[in-house]
Amino acid sequence: MNGNDISWRPYQKCHSDEQSDEESGVGASASLRIAPLPQTLRSAQGDMLSLDFLGKAYLEHNAVSDSERDKLNMQPKMIKDVFGRMLKDLRISVTDRCNFRCPYCMPAEIYGERYQFLPRQEILTFEEIARLVRIFVRLGTEKIRLTGGEPLVRSGVEQLIGMLSTIEGIEDLTLTTNGYLLQQKAQALKDAGLQRITVSLDSLDDEVFGQMNGRGYGVKKVLDAIEEARRVWLHPIKLNTVVQKGVNDQTVLDLLRHFKGTDVIVRFIEFMDVGNINGWKLDQVVPSAELVRYINAEMPLEPVDKNYRGEVADRYRYLDGSGEIGFISSVTEAFCSDCTRARLSTDGKLFTCLFAGDGRDLRGPMRAGASDEELEALITDVWTQRMDRYSEIRASLTEPPKRKVEMYQIGG
Numbered sequence: 090m091n092g093n094d095i096s097w098r099p100y101q102k103c104h105s106d107e108q109s110d111e112e113s114g115v116g117a118s119a120s121l122r123i124a125p126l127p128q129t130l131r132s133a134q135g136d137m138l139s140l141d142f143l144g145k146a147y148l149e150h151n152a153v154s155d156s157e158r159d160k161l162n163m164q165p166k167m168i169k170d171v172f173g174r175m176l177k178d179l180r181i182s183v184t185d186r187c188n189f190r191c192p193y194c195m196p197a198e199i200y201g202e203r204y205q206f207l208p209r210q211e212i213l214t215f216e217e218i219a220r221l222v223r224i225f226v227r228l229g230t231e232k233i234r235l236t237g238g239e240p241l242v243r244s245g246v247e248q249l250i251g252m253l254s255t256i257e258g259i260e261d262l263t264l265t266t267n268g269y270l271l272q273q274k275a276q277a278l279k280d281a282g283l284q285r286i287t288v289s290l291d292s293l294d295d296e297v298f299g300q301m302n303g304r305g306y307g308v309k310k311v312l313d314a315i316e317e318a319r320r321v322w323l324h325p326i327k328l329n330t331v332v333q334k335g336v337n338d339q340t341v342l343d344l345l346r347h348f349k350g351t352d353v354i355v356r357f358i359e360f361m362d363v364g365n366i367n368g369w370k371l372d373q374v375v376p377s378a379e380l381v382r383y384i385n386a387e388m389p390l391e392p393v394d395k396n397y398r399g400e401v402a403d404r405y406r407y408l409d410g411s412g413e414i415g416f417i418s419s420v421t422e423a424f425c426s427d428c429t430r431a432r433l434s435t436d437g438k439l440f441t442c443l444f445a446g447d448g449r450d451l452r453g454p455m456r457a458g459a460s461d462e463e464l465e466a467l468i469t470d471v472w473t474q475r476m477d478r479y480s481e482i483r484a485s486l487t488e489p490p491k492r493k494v495e496m497y498q499i500g501g
């Protein structure tokens with residue numbers, strides 16, 4: 090593993106991604122005509138069958154054009170960027186506010202009492218978010234993650250989850266939280282249709298945790314919340330732990346011991362240079378390879394294959410069979426070439442990279458009356474021109490980008 094070792098490899102199709110141009114709707118010939126419906130597709134009584142059924146039957150029996158396929162609304166378009174990466178995941182920052190002040194994300198000196206967060210009218214409404222999500226799903230998005238800021242400080246976030254959970258085509262609906270408000274919300278989130286949850290927890294040591302959440306809060310509330318999330322079966326529960334050298338690296342073994350043998354999957358994240366204000370320095374990053382060696386010496390591990398292509402964490406399991414842990418190495422082992430994630434900021438901008446400077450405004454056109462088709466064209470335009478791969482070229486940049494969006498604005 091070497092952060093300076095930049096080896097961009099173009100996106101290669103793997104078996105699970107296999108999809109013909111025709112299936113993807115790309116290049117489907119508009120000149121092909123739909124054949125008349127075969128008699129066998131009428132019911133025994135001669136009645137016409139349901140539109141849904143007929144749609145499937147048409148697709149099975151005919152090559153259809155993009156617009157005809159759209160009308161039938163049967164298949165997502167599976168758009169791809171310049172490197173062939175599909176748009177499979179959408180992370181939505183539902184608020185730019187947070188009840189923590191983690192120094193690596195929203196340092197208290199900057200985000201003090203006088204800091205002006207977005208006024209209400211600039212924040213996407215739940216209806217606007219749900220509308221955009223439906224359009225993303227038509228373009229191939231299957232996974233939705235609500236994040237922030239702290240998503241649980243947005244009032245009624247479970248209503249949004251309820252709205253999203255009815256959208257057909259979403260296979261994974263999840264949320265990332267610091268856990269502080271989770272205990273009282275877990276049941277409502279589950280009832281609304283949230284499938285699983287990721288909780289961030291950097292240390293079990295109250296003092297270290299208090300320093301890393303910037304508020305001096307203790308660990309107990311988050312641990313109780315995790316128990317409640319297990320009870321209501323927001324499963325599997327993943328735990329995000331940012332590791333900062335000299336801050337919490339001495340506490341990682343304790344954290345692992347606590348969750349070893351449970352179904353909670355701890356994932357260590359390398360401290361990243363997101364945004365402009367967290368004072369990031371490369372020497373504060375603990376490379377995942379070093380962390381794996383360190384943990385392995387105490388609790389023997391073996392690597393496990395990824396669950397799917399593009400999974401951000403490298404997976405390991407304990408040799409004694411007591412569970413799984415993960416490592417997210419966006420600094421030392423960039424995974425841009427498999428990145429299928431888009432991000433929607435609290436104020437409705439579409440970002441295609443965590444390290445981007447600016448995004449494309451969707452809220453403006455939406456509020457000015459753009460149709461779904463026009464919004465879909467906008468998103469398609471952004472995605473098909475996408476060629477970012479910041480983490481892979483970070484080390485070769487002579488100077489860092491002048492301005493990057495902050496993580497809490499677009500969601501981690």
Ligand SMILES: C[S@@+](CC[C@H](N)C(=O)[O-])C[C@H]1O[C@@H](n2cnc3c(N)ncnc32)[C@H](O)[C@@H]1O
Binds near residue numbers: 329330359360500
């Ligand atoms: C921005 S937070 C938003 C959701 C929620 N407030 C939380 O903390 O889980 C999403 C994830 O990003 C991680 N994160 C924030 N800043 C980071 C940084 N500089 N490097 C690595 N991870 C970071 C957090 O630890 C968290 O797991």
Ligand code: SF4
Binds near residue numbers: 190289
């Ligand atoms: S990482 Fe999450 S909890 Fe911490 S300040 Fe950022 S948004 Fe808040």
